[in-house]
Amino acid sequence: MTLQVSGVSKRYGAVQALDGVDLSVEAGEVVALVGDNGAGKSTLVKVVSGVITPDSGTLEFEGRTVRINRPHDAQALGISTVYQDLALCENLDVVGNLFLGSEERRWSLMRGIRMERRARDLLTSLDVRIRDISAPVAALSGGQRQSVAITRALLGEPRLVILDEPTAALGVEQTAQVLDLVKRLRDRGLAVMVISHNLADVRAVSDRIVVLRLGRNAGDFRTADTSQGAIVAAITGLEDPTWPQ
Amino acid sequence: MTLQVSGVSKRYGAVQALDGVDLSVEAGEVVALVGDNGAGKSTLVKVVSGVITPDSGTLEFEGRTVRINRPHDAQALGISTVYQDLALCENLDVVGNLFLGSEERRWSLMRGIRMERRARDLLTSLDVRIRDISAPVAALSGGQRQSVAITRALLGEPRLVILDEPTAALGVEQTAQVLDLVKRLRDRGLAVMVISHNLADVRAVSDRIVVLRLGRNAGDFRTADTSQGAIVAAITGLEDPTWPQ
Amino acid sequence: MASVTRAPDRAEPGAVLRSAGDRLARGDLGPLPVIAGLVVIAIVFGTLNDHFLSAENLTNLALQMAATGTISLGVIMVLLLGEIDLSVGSVSGLSAVLMTIFNVEHGLNPLLSVVAAIAIAAVIGLVHGLMFTKLGMPSFVVTLAGLIGWQGLLLYLLGKEGTINLPFDGAIAKMSDSWLPPVLSWVTAIVIVGVYGGSALVSRRARAAAGLPVQVLTWAVVRIGGLAVVLCVTVAVLNGDRGVPLTLVIFGALVVALDLVLRHTVGGRWIYAVGGNPEAARRAGINVTAVRVTAFVAASSLAAAGGILAASRLVAVNQSSGGSDILLNAIAAAVIGGTSLFGGRGRTYAALLGILVIQSITNGMLLLNVDSSVRFMVTASVLALAVAIDSLARKGRPGAAR
Amino acid sequence: MASVTRAPDRAEPGAVLRSAGDRLARGDLGPLPVIAGLVVIAIVFGTLNDHFLSAENLTNLALQMAATGTISLGVIMVLLLGEIDLSVGSVSGLSAVLMTIFNVEHGLNPLLSVVAAIAIAAVIGLVHGLMFTKLGMPSFVVTLAGLIGWQGLLLYLLGKEGTINLPFDGAIAKMSDSWLPPVLSWVTAIVIVGVYGGSALVSRRARAAAGLPVQVLTWAVVRIGGLAVVLCVTVAVLNGDRGVPLTLVIFGALVVALDLVLRHTVGGRWIYAVGGNPEAARRAGINVTAVRVTAFVAASSLAAAGGILAASRLVAVNQSSGGSDILLNAIAAAVIGGTSLFGGRGRTYAALLGILVIQSITNGMLLLNVDSSVRFMVTASVLALAVAIDSLARKGRPGAAR
């Protein structure tokens, strides 16, 4: 089991964003995390990535109980995340953002040419179209930014890739590319967690679907065995005849 | 004709974001604007909404040539916009953001109770779920923010509603609600312009589809008469057998 | 639907008590940590010197706050936009000099002199605002030029005189030596509590009538009671010496009035909006330029008011009017009181609380018999300590450390 | 695919000339508008006084820049994070006093005295940084406490002495009275141009080899030529008087070295990242606390270096060392040079250009025979004018007006 989340809770003032949530992802598996707006999906992602510390609950990674107190800890474990709010430095250019925190270097000196070469290759391989790569990210379109954020997550050697609504702003082709990429990551034996509101995409790409509702677990389905109706029912909390009781 | 855009161009440094673009939207019509990432869709929206001034081109609104130099001008004409980057004030609460710039007031005094009442009613009618309405918008989930931005655009008496990727972060139900809303706006005789990468949604809701590619017009289709393949071909620029020459 | 908070027909105590606790849980401790800092200061100096907590000294403190506090109010207007005004000190001095020249040298009536000086300051603020918005110069540079240039004008106007004394028994000097009669001070306190309580209850009613959630009654009562206690203690203490000083009343009234403007008028809302996200405000159709210019005009006008209070207190103006550390203290008061330098967050009470912190430290230090070098070091330490309490309390709250 | 810029095997002049023009089109005029401001200043004062553009006076100008310029460099480190350091003046004064006490009173060798003083300043910066990051206090308040407290310590250390003179012929004083021999200055200039040109060409080759787009050759040549002209003119003018002052060389070397650090090392990149979006930097695994603390340490250390340069120039320290308008000038230089107060944008050349603007105005004003009041007003006007040119040139560029 690559990741095992148990009983995680997180409260923001009046709002119990997560309430004893469990979740697991295996190597070579794509788990989709779905749920209504405000269900707590992004909060869970942030817990796993070390962006916030949960009020309670435990995390296991590759069999060992781990404490993830800051993003750095998650990265050290091999957890690589695309955040819903992208988290780019708008004042830096594309290359700067792609390699942020893991710059290619010799001693402390950055190897700019090498980074730019790798960046261009990666962007090309993902079919990302950015006309002026040296402009600050502030100048990019919504989809271009998302592409940069996704590309970023693939640098290094991640063991678990988390994508929070990766295709929300992407065009048709890029979306297909990303879904294809997710499958390729799984085939390389990585664990992948995807959040999306697009149930068609989710069904196309995931092995398992985990549903959150109002901060709690509301279902865990094998994608192959489950109808769309059942998932929608779990998301909305309305009874559905096909719900597997 | 509610809106007629002719020959609009806009250049950002190295990037010709728009290059002589034409577009029209009629009252009671939903026009979908589609195109690859970076095609110039959001830039066109910003031109029409007065956020940026184009380098050249003319705008006609309800038959008259107009100059839209700032957002205020667009609003005065009855153009209401949901921006892709949402443009909310994170330090204000939901009510504050909803009514921003068009606060209910008596003289200069804000009528807080009235605004809160209307806000709650509107949010409820759109099925938006926000657990703590008095928290600053910084505390909302991605989808919740998008819901706030959409709700905002429906206040007042718009003549043209522009939605730039309105459902990107929305859940299944909310997406359906928004699509339904778009239809209701059209039925009330408003002009609506929608930008989306979700071609299924686009086809479900639009009367006409306008395609941009690399900042230029690349097709204008009646939705009912056109296949998905033709649209994809126009977006990507690859030949497609079903292209209506 | 279920999760949209609907108003219960009657307030459910449980649910709504939560909303008060929630605020605290959200890290929104409001002024509590600064007040804790003030308590620490009171204990430190109260222990070191018997006189610190005497009625006489607390009256001194009240007198010492008004001028810089008023200037700090103006600084807050600009800080709320995420901008800065370095010229407030010079503008306060210049306005005081103008007022004095009008009054003393040209024999203009005191009220007119004051009004004219503030009007000129407003024009100065207008110039700053236009240079910032229309020429796009950083507010730091615009107001730095103001800091230097208006001081030059002050020196020029004072010319050979150096100092100009105000008549000791004139209206302007009297302003700093007027005290509310005890009865009036009690009546005022009662009226304030009454209006506050009344409006709280009225709005509570209105919310309930509109079907909106309301605070639990006990919480409202606690707040009204808290205000009553603070006001009564203040009035009682000050009446134990010379009474409630008029300048304190003026400053307090400005704080309250501006707070109401900021929170309940459209203009105030726009200031917060522009400070939070100017581009979003612009897209919402707000005239961002007008809002910014207004804030600079307010800052200069309040600086003028503060300068006039200072002149009234000193009964004179001179070349160092508005100089020394007035600027730094005015900004520091705003920041210590919880105004963000990054815009969009803060209330006018910051000026009141912040200047209280600063002036209590100064006041307390002057009671002690120490060298100026030691005084500086202790001042710095107590300042750091008082703010550290605040900062630690706020830590862990989203968006902290700024 | 088609739109991703691929490197042509040979540079296509058309395509790449565009990229230089594009920068300009993007509003990224770099230092050009500030330089235009400097030209205006040169014309104004050159017309008003014959001596302004004399070799002797330009040498004076060079001497006057180094100390505050170095302090301004430190300020830039902190401004890049979107924070502020108000303590740099006091820290510079305190360090100079410490250095002098070590050297004069304890007979420590000059170099060790300097090193020890800078080391103590670094510890002070560490304290500021930790109070900011660990206690979460606003940097404004932390460094305001520093401004007051370190000045207290300075006064305490100077005690009744007041002024301590440095030995006139000691190494520290000599530093401000040393001049590069003409030959050496020319050799240095040539070496700098050579290294700059060489590395530009080498990196151009390397980019081409890696298949990355390269600048058109003429553009590279223009830049190298521009540098050569600026350096040669400077060296020729200064050699026309006493020569190139050592302190200018020290300051210039610091500017260049820090620019290289900021742009080519990982640490520099992280400073920009934290300044641009601290949360994004944190999520990228960057140790934001360490970056911030480092910046405060750098600010205090550079302040110390600047203070020592000032002491060397004055050949003494006294109670007002590090006081007066040093703080404001150091911040203003950074801002005038184009450093954003909001973080993430600026280069070390801002310190050089900004202090040139400020010192030319001060220097030029001192040549004129006017009353202080007039001097202040003219200074403010020229400052505003010089920056207005810059601001107007930048206007219309995305994210302007900040």
Add this chain to the structure above:
Amino acid sequence: GSGKKNDSAKGGEKSPTIALFLPESKTTRYEAFDRPLFEAKVKALCPACKILYNNADQDAAKQQSQVESAITQGADVLALDAVDAKAVAPQVNHARQRNIPVIAYDRLITGIDYAYYVSFNNVRVGQMQGQALLDAMNARGTTAKGKIIMLNGAPTDPSSGDYKKGAHSVLDGKVQIGREFDTPDWSPDKAQQETEQAITALGRDNVVGVLSANDGMAGGAIAAMKRAGYKTLPPITGQDAEVGAVQRIITGEQYMTIYLNIRQQAEKSAELAVALGRGQHPAAPTKVNNGSADIPAFLLDPTAVTKDKIQSTIIKDGFYTAAKICTGKIAAACASAGIK
């Protein structure tokens, strides 16, 4: 130096360039009196002489730049009122290397040899303030009945140390100093607050005198005491003879001020400067040892001005006219004090 330029028409005498350096602009005396009096005298003696005027805004580094500028501009004589009289030696040395004579104006420059010293003695100013205060308290019989408050100048201003030293040399052991403050920036409103706090700490009835180092701060102290309800104010000292202070002395609020006969000082210095510029070296009545050399000196005595001396000093010297002082409500008090 470029002493050999333009010869004036009459007498073929040289017309040197004379540079005057004053330390700050926040006190009235420098730009209101020193500068115009000095310039007028130079012009009278030598109409073709050029004068370079500099004010250092209390910043030693700025003064250093100003000296450099003046030398750049070809100054032939420097009259230097130092911001920091101890630290200015290198600039004097710089001038000396170029054979430019230096006059120490107002403040004694130490550590180096130079042409002349023309001044009032700062330490003496402090002594006179202390003595005047002591005399007044003795006259009222309050010396032993309470304590005094001492308001010193800015801790960052080297000359406040001199005033302080002088005052202490007179007062120590004779009166009890209840509270003593260094007042940042000589700020009157800070002095006011200091006085308020001292009154609170000592008790209203225990304050029998205030030694204020200058008039501005005396104004602050007076405001504080009047507001604290003193029916009769204890004696309060000052310095600078500002109009406002003279008025307060006439109305009895302030006890005394130190009047420096700036005219005498400025004119003497102007004469010396012109002479030095023409290569002459007039003899000086005395010499002052500054630690490194005996400097030819013209020492002027500061004058303590109490109400009874206003007419015979300030008015008589034409420092102010009676009309300038006796405005509005002061007129009556002037009349009864015999000022006209």
